[in-house]
Amino acid sequence: MKHKTDCMMQNIAGENLLVPLGARVLDLNGLMTLNETAAFIWALLDQERTLDELIAAVAERFEVPSAVARADIQTFLAEITRLGLLEE
Amino acid sequence: MTAPGGLPTEYGPLVGELGRRAIERRQPVNGTFELTERCNLNCTMCYVRQPAGHAALRAGELSPRAWLELTLQAMENGMVFLLLTGGEVFLRPDFFEIYTPLTRLGLLLTLFTNGTLITDAIARRLAEAPPSRTEITLYGATAATYEAVTGVPGSFGRCLAGIEALRKYRVPLGLKSTLTTRNVGELEAMRKMAAAWDLPFSAAWLLTKRRDQAPCGVAGCRMSAAQCVELEATDRASASEWRERALRGAPSENEKNFYCAAGKAAFVVNSRGEMSPCLDLIQPAARPLESGFREAWQEVQAFVDSAPPLAPLCRACEVRDYCPRCPAFSVLETGSLSEPVPYLCEIAHARKERYGPHSE
Ligand code: SF4
Numbered sequence: 001m002k003h004k005t006d007c008m009m010q011n012i013a014g015e016n017l018l019v020p021l022g023a024r025v026l027d028l029n030g031l032m033t034l035n036e037t038a039a040f041i042w043a044l045l046d047q048e049r050t051l052d053e054l055i056a057a058v059a060e061r062f063e064v065p066s067a068v069a070r071a072d073i074q075t076f077l078a079e080i081t082r083l084g085l086l087e088e
Numbered sequence: 089m090t091a092p093g094g095l096p097t098e099y100g101p102l103v104g105e106l107g108r109r110a111i112e113r114r115q116p117v118n119g120t121f122e123l124t125e126r127c128n129l130n131c132t133m134c135y136v137r138q139p140a141g142h143a144a145l146r147a148g149e150l151s152p153r154a155w156l157e158l159t160l161q162a163m164e165n166g167m168v169f170l171l172l173t174g175g176e177v178f179l180r181p182d183f184f185e186i187y188t189p190l191t192r193l194g195l196l197l198t199l200f201t202n203g204t205l206i207t208d209a210i211a212r213r214l215a216e217a218p219p220s221r222t223e224i225t226l227y228g229a230t231a232a233t234y235e236a237v238t239g240v241p242g243s244f245g246r247c248l249a250g251i252e253a254l255r256k257y258r259v260p261l262g263l264k265s266t267l268t269t270r271n272v273g274e275l276e277a278m279r280k281m282a283a284a285w286d287l288p289f290s291a292a293w294l295l296t297k298r299r300d301q302a303p304c305g306v307a308g309c310r311m312s313a314a315q316c317v318e319l320e321a322t323d324r325a326s327a328s329e330w331r332e333r334a335l336r337g338a339p340s341e342n343e344k345n346f347y348c349a350a351g352k353a354a355f356v357v358n359s360r361g362e363m364s365p366c367l368d369l370i371q372p373a374a375r376p377l378e379s380g381f382r383e384a385w386q387e388v389q390a391f392v393d394s395a396p397p398l399a400p401l402c403r404a405c406e407v408r409d410y411c412p413r414c415p416a417f418s419v420l421e422t423g424s425l426s427e428p429v430p431y432l433c434e435i436a437h438a439r440k441e442r443y444g445p446h447s448e
Binding site: 009010011020031 | 102103106109110112113115117166168191192193194195196215216217218219220258260
């Protein structure tokens with residue numbers, strides 16, 4: 001999986017925001033902020049990744065057990081799927 | 089409209105908070121590009137007001153390539169919000185050559201226009217990659233009043249057609265009005281027009297003199313201070329803000345001369361490529377395309393940081409909490425960055441009378 005390319009991550013004063021591009025402006029109301037974990041996952045999804053790759057990377061980067069990483073990743077993936085931001 | 093020199097407020101408290109942090113970090117998060125000073129309308133109260141056919145101004149306007157170069161440099165330094173304004177932006181036949189590349193960069197774009205040049209084809213093209221927000225200024229609710237303000241026959245009908253075209257293609261849109269003695273009687277009717285279209289509406293009536301110091305008719309357009317405060321009270325949000333502020337008795341935010349984001353998190357580049365803290369100020373006219381963005385941004389910050397403090401009269405003023413003065417207003421009215429502005433003093437007194445502790 002990877003994220004779609006009609007959104008871009010921007011940084012304001014240390015906070016990460018997802019900014020819609022092109023016609024996507026019409027469907028996304030407002031801005032979405034990403035916490036550190038979400039921003040890290042979003043950046044990983046610039047390229048094609050498997051769930052296992054994401055889990056391994058998050059577990060290593062944040063020094064958490066795989067189960068915790070998996071739960072965080074699944075919450076975030078559900079959210080961006082709901083917004084239509086994930087490539088099928 | 090955006091707060092002068094501030095962040096667009098339509099994204100709510102989150103952006104407000106980020107804006108405050110951007111000011112602390114001096115991140116130039118909020119840019120404004122004035123693509124042209126020229127306009128096809130001719131409103132007496134306008135602070136820019138240059139004729140559409142002004143050949144010398146036109147010749148000095150930055151090219152699409154230069155705007156893109158500037159945008160990329162500004163983004164490297166932290167720009168996220170970008171307002172495109174004029175003059176009238178659609179007077180530029182190369183508007184889409186400027187606009188389209190900017191829609192691919194991850195900016196939150198806002199567009200200010202009078203709407204009169206927006207055709208079906210332009211609206212359709214905008215909808216392919218629309219700005220997060222477009223704002224059209226209404227100068228009246230009837231052709232007679234609108235055209236008495238703009239001085240251009242037929243402009244009311246063209247503005248309505250522009251609004252309809254943007255609505256047809258679902259381009260995010262809001263309406264606003266600049267109120268003068270001529271059109272203030274149609275404020276309610278304009279509010280109703282916006283409500284019928286289901287569009288947000290706001291009005292502004294603090295008119296400034298022309299930025300180029302040329303003689304202007306703004307004095308005849310301004311309402312009296314009492315009338316301004318009366319009007320403000322018809323806007324529930326600002327009336328309750330003043331009431332709340334009076335109750336809180338909070339010390340004023342404008343201890344410093346520059347108390348907004350201008351020159352701290354916001355900047356403007358005019359059609360010739362000169363950078364200043366806000367649309368009303370032409371100084372220090374830094375040259376980002378020659379010196380590089382970073383250096384120009386530093387020059388703009390230094391200009392704001394070295395501004396003189398409040399004038400003694402303002403420092404000792406008992407109605408300062410109610411006063412809308414800022415350095416740009418002072419410059420336009422008095423030529424100095426800090427002198428009191430008598431018209432605004434009257435407004436501050438009228439506000440205190442209405443909302444202050446003795447008003448019950
Ligand atoms: S009301 Fe007049 S004197 Fe008082 S702060 Fe405003 S401009 Fe200065």
